[in-house]
Amino acid sequence: MIKKPKQNSFITSALIAVLIFLAAGISAAGAELTLADCISAALEHNPDLQQMQHNAAAAHAAVDEARSAWWPRLALGGSYTRTDNPPQAFMMLLNQQALDMGSPAFDPNNPADTGNLRLSASARWRLYDFGQRRNAAAAASAGAGSADFMQRAVRNELVHEVTRAYNSVLQAMAMARVQEQSIKSLQESLRFANERLAAGAAVRADVLNIEVQLAQAQEEAIRIRNGIQLALAALNNAIGHELATAQSIRPPEDFTVPQTAPPALAPAMAETRPELQAARQMTAAARAGYRAAGAQRRPVINAFGSHDHDSDGALDDMHGSYIAGIAAEWEFFDGGQRRAARERTREEWLAAQAAEASVYNRLLLDLRQASLQAQDAHERLMVTAKTIESAEEALRIVREQYRQGAADSTRLLAAEAALCATRMRHAAAYYDYQVALSNMRRVSGE
Numbered sequence: 545m546i547k548k549p550k551q552n553s554f555i556t557s558a559l560i561a562v563l564i565f566l567a568a569g570i571s572a573a574g575a576e577l578t579l580a581d582c583i584s585a586a587l588e589h590n591p592d593l594q595q596m597q598h599n600a601a602a603a604h605a606a607v608d609e610a611r612s613a614w615w616p617r618l619a620l621g622g623s624y625t626r627t628d629n630p631p632q633a634f635m636m637l638l639n640q641q642a643l644d645m646g647s648p649a650f651d652p653n654n655p656a657d658t659g660n661l662r663l664s665a666s667a668r669w670r671l672y673d674f675g676q677r678r679n680a681a682a683a684a685s686a687g688a689g690s691a692d693f694m695q696r697a698v699r700n701e702l703v704h705e706v707t708r709a710y711n712s713v714l715q716a717m718a719m720a721r722v723q724e725q726s727i728k729s730l731q732e733s734l735r736f737a738n739e740r741l742a743a744g745a746a747v748r749a750d751v752l753n754i755e756v757q758l759a760q761a762q763e764e765a766i767r768i769r770n771g772i773q774l775a776l777a778a779l780n781n782a783i784g785h786e787l788a789t790a791q792s793i794r795p796p797e798d799f800t801v802p803q804t805a806p807p808a809l810a811p812a813m814a815e816t817r818p819e820l821q822a823a824r825q826m827t828a829a830a831r832a833g834y835r836a837a838g839a840q841r842r843p844v845i846n847a848f849g850s851h852d853h854d855s856d857g858a859l860d861d862m863h864g865s866y867i868a869g870i871a872a873e874w875e876f877f878d879g880g881q882r883r884a885a886r887e888r889t890r891e892e893w894l895a896a897q898a899a900e901a902s903v904y905n906r907l908l909l910d911l912r913q914a915s916l917q918a919q920d921a922h923e924r925l926m927v928t929a930k931t932i933e934s935a936e937e938a939l940r941i942v943r944e945q946y947r948q949g950a951a952d953s954t955r956l957l958a959a960e961a962a963l964c965a966t967r968m969r970h971a972a973a974y975y976d977y978q979v980a981l982s983n984m985r986r987v988s989g990e
Contacts, residue, residue: 577792579710582783586706589784593702596695603684603691610684613677616669624857626659633658639854641863661857666850671870673844679836683829690825696818700986702782707982709779713788715975716772717795719968723765726964729939730758733956736947750953757957761964801929805922806981808915809988814907816989823900830896834889840882843874907987914980914987921977928970935963 587593627633633655637643640660644650670677737751772790779788814820849868855861942959945951 575792576794577788579707582706582710582779582788583703585785585787586702586783587699590702590782591784593695593698596691596698600688600691600695603688607681607684607688610677610681613670613680616667619666621664621666622662624659624661626657628655628657630655636660636854639852639863639865640856642856659857661855661859661862662852663862664850664852667848669847671845671847673839674842675839676836676842676844679832679839683832683836686825686829686832690822690829693818693822693825697822700818700989704982704986706779706782708979709775709782710788710793711975711978711982713772713775713779713793714795715971716768716775717790717793718971718975720765720768720772721795722964722967722971723761723768725967726960727758727761727765729960729963730754730761733943733946733960734758736943737953740947740949753953753957757960801925802922802977805919806915806984808919809911809984811908811911813911813988814904817907817987818989820900820903820907823896823903827893827896827900830889830893834886834893837882837886837889840885843872845870845872847871910987914983918977918980918984921973921980924969924973925977928966928973931966932963932970935959935966939963 625632625636627636630652634643634652636658639662649656734751734754737754741748741751776788776790776793780786847868847870849866851864851866853862853864855863939959939962942951942955946953946956
């Protein structure tokens with residue numbers, strides 16, 4: 545009898561220590577993960593955005609590649625050749641300034657093995673091409689601009705996707721909380737029913753009906769908990785790596801109801817959307833490509849030159865020579881290749897124009913839908929906020945009536961279900977409204 549209190553005291557102290565340790569661990573490991581944290585992580589880790597960033601970088605490199613056509617091409621070369629072919633051997637000796645036609649050993653038909661070391665520097669520079677380079681560079685520049693705008697569009701879409709996924713997690717958690725409240729309420733109703741049954745004021749069927757309803761609510765709670773995990777998986781997928789957990793996200797304690805809905809978005813906002821700007825840049829690129837294809841039918845004018853040093857193999861006995869000139873080239877027949885290329889690029893230009901118009905129409909619809917969705921969510925939120933108080937009061941009245949035997953279990957269960965459904969709809973409307981606000985920011989190009 546004396547040791548038992550000491551043992552209980554020891555067990556109690558140990559349990560308290562364990563709880564303190566666990567609480568400290570949870571506090572350290574469960575730092576709150578805000579929406580801003582998720583968005584920042586997604587902008588750093590999301591592979592779709594990284595792909596667009598690399599695409600934009602490649603497009604800008606293509607601009608430098610196209611502009612390089614205005615610069616001359618410079619090259620260095622070296623070779624060593626040995627032959628007894630008469631014309632080639634004769635030319636090698638000439639280049640080396642070593643040909644002696646008066647020598648008794650000179651036999652142009654049977655030359656000795658002759659070697660030649662040549663070191664050369666050459667240059668080639670296109671002087672004029674009737675706009676081929678200019679239009680190719682314009683197409684590349686427009687393509688880079690389109691890639692930049694598409695990167696902005698993907699970024700906006702990603703921010704909205706993370707916001708939607710984050711609010712989906714919060715909504716699932718809110719649903720779980722509502723369901724737990726419903727389970728506790730049903731458990732309380734079951735306790736009333738058992739008390740009335742024990743007092744002979746209720747039938748066994750009342751208790752069974754409430755037990756069935758409680759079991760269904762507990763089953764729904766399991767489904768909702770699994771829904772939280774699915775929502776977390778979607779959020780982490782949008783972020784690009786495993787970051788969010790059920791312990792790191794804190795749902796709000798209450799839902800602040802805005803008094804007024806956001807104003808409708810003006811159609812003119814479509815003009816600022818990066819998707820439309822990207823489409824317009826693609827149209828400009830296609831137009832420049834069409835013009836470049838037309839310029840290919842014109843001649844090109846190039847300047848060229850080289851400086852060569854030849855010897856029989858000795859670096860200290862090199863003999864120099866040069867050649868320079870201007871050449872014009874016009875391929876006036878190619879079997880219809882350039883005509884077909886011009887027709888192809890023309891159709892690509894027309895297709896880009898049609899795509900631009902389609903994007904504009906889609907953005908107008910996007911603006912309209914975003915405004916309507918925000919208005920719908922706001923109206924539902926206002927209605928459900930007012931309905932919750934009524935549903936709570938109705939359940940209180942029916943429960944009191946059931947205690948006094950003035951209401952049956954059917955009315956009690958209906959009141960329980962009505963309150964649970966109202967709370968569910970209110971939570972759904974609140975997070976739908978948050979997502980709608982994010983969507984409005986997306987479609988306005990923010």
